[in-house]
Amino acid sequence: MNRARSDHDTALPTGAPAADSIPLPTALLTGFLGSGKTSFLRRVLADPAAQDTAVLINEFGEVGLDHLIVDATRPGDVVQLPNGCMCCAVKQDLAQALHRLLTGRANGSLPAFHRVVIETSGLAEPAPILYTLAADAYLEHTLRCHHVIAVIDSLLGLATLDRFAEATAQIACADALLISKTDLEPLSPTLRQRLEAMNPTASILDSQAVPSPMALLFAAAGSVYKPRRWAAADHTSGIATHAVVLHAAMSRLEFAMALAGLARERGNDLLRVKGLVEFSDRPGRPAAMHAVQHTLYPPHWLEAWPDEDTTQRLVFIVRGIAPDDILRRFSAGAPELLA
Numbered sequence: 001m002n003r004a005r006s007d008h009d010t011a012l013p014t015g016a017p018a019a020d021s022i023p024l025p026t027a028l029l030t031g032f033l034g035s036g037k038t039s040f041l042r043r044v045l046a047d048p049a050a051q052d053t054a055v056l057i058n059e060f061g062e063v064g065l066d067h068l069i070v071d072a073t074r075p076g077d078v079v080q081l082p083n084g085c086m087c088c089a090v091k092q093d094l095a096q097a098l099h100r101l102l103t104g105r106a107n108g109s110l111p112a113f114h115r116v117v118i119e120t121s122g123l124a125e126p127a128p129i130l131y132t133l134a135a136d137a138y139l140e141h142t143l144r145c146h147h148v149i150a151v152i153d154s155l156l157g158l159a160t161l162d163r164f165a166e167a168t169a170q171i172a173c174a175d176a177l178l179i180s181k182t183d184l185e186p187l188s189p190t191l192r193q194r195l196e197a198m199n200p201t202a203s204i205l206d207s208q209a210v211p212s213p214m215a216l217l218f219a220a221a222g223s224v225y226k227p228r229r230w231a232a233a234d235h236t237s238g239i240a241t242h243a244v245v246l247h248a249a250m251s252r253l254e255f256a257m258a259l260a261g262l263a264r265e266r267g268n269d270l271l272r273v274k275g276l277v278e279f280s281d282r283p284g285r286p287a288a289m290h291a292v293q294h295t296l297y298p299p300h301w302l303e304a305w306p307d308e309d310t311t312q313r314l315v316f317i318v319r320g321i322a323p324d325d326i327l328r329r330f331s332a333g334a335p336e337l338l339a
Contacts, residue, residue, distance in 0.1 A: 023141065023142055023143055023144035024113075024114060024115055024116055024142060024143050024144065025114075025115045025116070025144060025146050025218055026115070026116040026117075026118065026133065026143040026144060026145045026146065027115075027116070027117050027118070027145070027146060027147045027148070027149065027217040027218055028117075028118050028120065028126055028129060028130070028145060028147070028148045028149070029041065029044070029117060029118065029119045029120065029149050029151070029217070030119075030120040030124070030126045030148065030149070030150050030151070030170045030173070030174070031120075031122065031150055031151030031152065031170060031178075031180075032122050032123075032152075032153075032160050032164060032166065032167040032170060033122030033123065034122070034153060034156065035122070035151045035152055035153045035157075035160070035180060036151050036153055036180025036181055036207065037119070037122065037151040037180075039180065040151055040178065040180065040207060040213060041055075041057065041119055043213045044117060044213040044214065044217070047212060047213050047214045049212055049214035049215065050117075050213075050214050052111070052112070052113050052114045052115065053113055053114070053115050053116070053117060053214070054101050054105075054113040054115070054116045054117070055116075055117045055118075055119070056094070056097055056098070056101075056116070056117070056118045056119060057119045094118070094129060094132055095132050095136050095139065098116075098139055098143070099138065099139075101113075101116075102138075102139075102142055115218060116143060117217060120170075122166075123166050124166070125166055125169040125170065125173070126148055126150075126169070126170060126173040126174070127169065127173055127271060127272075127292050127293045128293075130145060130148075130173070130292045130293075130295065131292065131293060131294065131295050133145050134292075134295045134297065135295065146218065147175050147176065147217055147218060147219075148173055148174045148175050148176075149174060149175065149176045149177075149178055149216065149217060150170045150171055150173070150174035150176075150177055150178065150202075151178045151180050151207070152171070152177055152178065152179055152180065152191075152195065153180055153181055154179050154180065154181050154182050154184070154185045154186065154187050154188070154191065155181050155184060155185045157179075157191050157195075158188075158190065158191050158194065161194060161198075168198060168239050169239075169271060171195060171198045171199050171202075172198060172199055172239055172271040172272055172317040173271060173272050173292065173317075174199060174202050175201075175202055175203070176202055176203045176204075176205055176216065177195055177199065177202050177203070177204045177205065178205050178207050178210070178216070179204065179205065179206050179207060180207045181207075182206050182207065182208050183208055187204075187206065192204065197241065198239060198241060198317070199241065199317060200241055200243060200315060201274055201315045238319050238320055239271065239317065239318070239319050240317075240318055240319075240320075240321075241315065241316070241317050241318075242315070242316045242318065242323050242326060242337060243313065243314075243315050243316075243337070243338040244275075244313070244314045244315075244316065244326060244327070244330065244335050244336065244337055244338070245311055245312060245313050245335065245336045245338060246277065246312035246313070246314070246330065246333035246334065246335055246336075247312075247333070247334040247335070247336060248332070248333050248334040249278050249279060249280040249283070249312075249333070250277070250279060250280060250330070250332045250333040251279060251280050251281065251332075252279050252281065254332040254333070255277060255279065255289075255330075255333070256296075258329040258330045258332070258333075259273065259289075259291060259296060259329075260296060261329055262321075262325075262326070262329055263291060263293070263294050263295075263296055264294075266318075266321050266325075267293045267294035268293060268294075268319075269318055269319040269320050269321050270291065270292075270293055270294075270316070270318055270321065271292070271293065271317045271318060271319060272290075272291070272292050272315075272316075272317045273289065273290065273291040273292075273314060273315070273316050273317075274288075274289070274290050274291075274314070274315050275288075275289055275312075275313050275314035275315055276288055276289070276302075276305075276306075276312060276313060277289050277299075277312050277314065278310070278312055282301075284304065284305075285301060285302065285303070285304075286301075286302050286304075286305055286310075286312075287299035287300060287301050287302065288300040288301075288302065289314065312333070314330075323337050
């Protein structure tokens with residue numbers, strides 16, 4: 001179990017350039033093979049708002065920007081596009097590529113970009129990438145992942161979710177679900193219901209209606225979505241979503257022991273936890289909580305509740321973890337499973 005480092009942790013790798021006092025906003029773009037992720041990435045790279053952005057992509061050839069990218073043929077090459085966006089192809093080691101970009105930014109050999117977009121491969125699950133960003137001390141201090149977007153094909157989305165566990169994991173980890181190819185096939189009620197059941201906290205958006213890809217990638221930094229009021233399971237993948245309300249304020253120690261114990265014992269199956277909690281020692285000051293597999297992130301403190309609803313709520317997206325196990329661990333908060 002890994003605890004994402006807070007601003008008070010200090011140990012950085014020897015030789016690492018000094019980290020910014022304010023971490024760079026970072027967005028993760030994921031989606032299964034053929035989902036339309038590459039088409040959306042083309043729009044990202046061509047967006048004028050992508051100026052001062054570093055974009056890590058899997059392979060230049062797949063993006064199809066030959067008129068923009070001419071000389072970058074080796075993994076690790078960094079190319080600056082006409083709109084000021086910088087691209088770096090990543091074959092294997094994401095951490096190494098990020099260190100190289102950040103080092104170039106720090107020593108002046110690369111322009112000073114102010115945000116980062118990471119594209120995953122079509123077969124990659126986002127959780128290990130999020131773990132990399134949190135487990136590497138320098139990356140955790142320098143980058144802050146605000147938003148995960150998963151692209152889903154409106155034509156083949158249901159069939160893909162039925163066949164591939166990687167696709168379901170991509171949906172489970174996302175903050176926003178971007179529906180592609182709706183010009184060919186509108187989003188069906190069946191696919192929408194499936195996506196809502198798998199990830200009740202994610203917004204569902206039509207890619208055709210997104211005017212600026214960069215605005216989408218970074219629009220919701222730090223926001224907290226309310227869960228839809230049910231628990232559901234995607235039986236084909238074994239992924240279930242459990243929405244839990246806490247009727248009593250827990251201490252920070254009680255909450256940390258509950259969540260850390262779950263992450264330690266069932267981290268591989270704890271795909272994501274997200275929600276709002278009010279601790280007993282900070283009444284009226286809710287904290288946005290976030291965990292991915294073995295990684296627990298520091299609380300993000302809010303000045304007040306976002307609206308009149310002050311219900312403490314957590315959404316657990318899990319694989320094979322029984323609701324009773326979650327309720328037992330959080331018993332100090334008088335938990336209730338929403339059905």
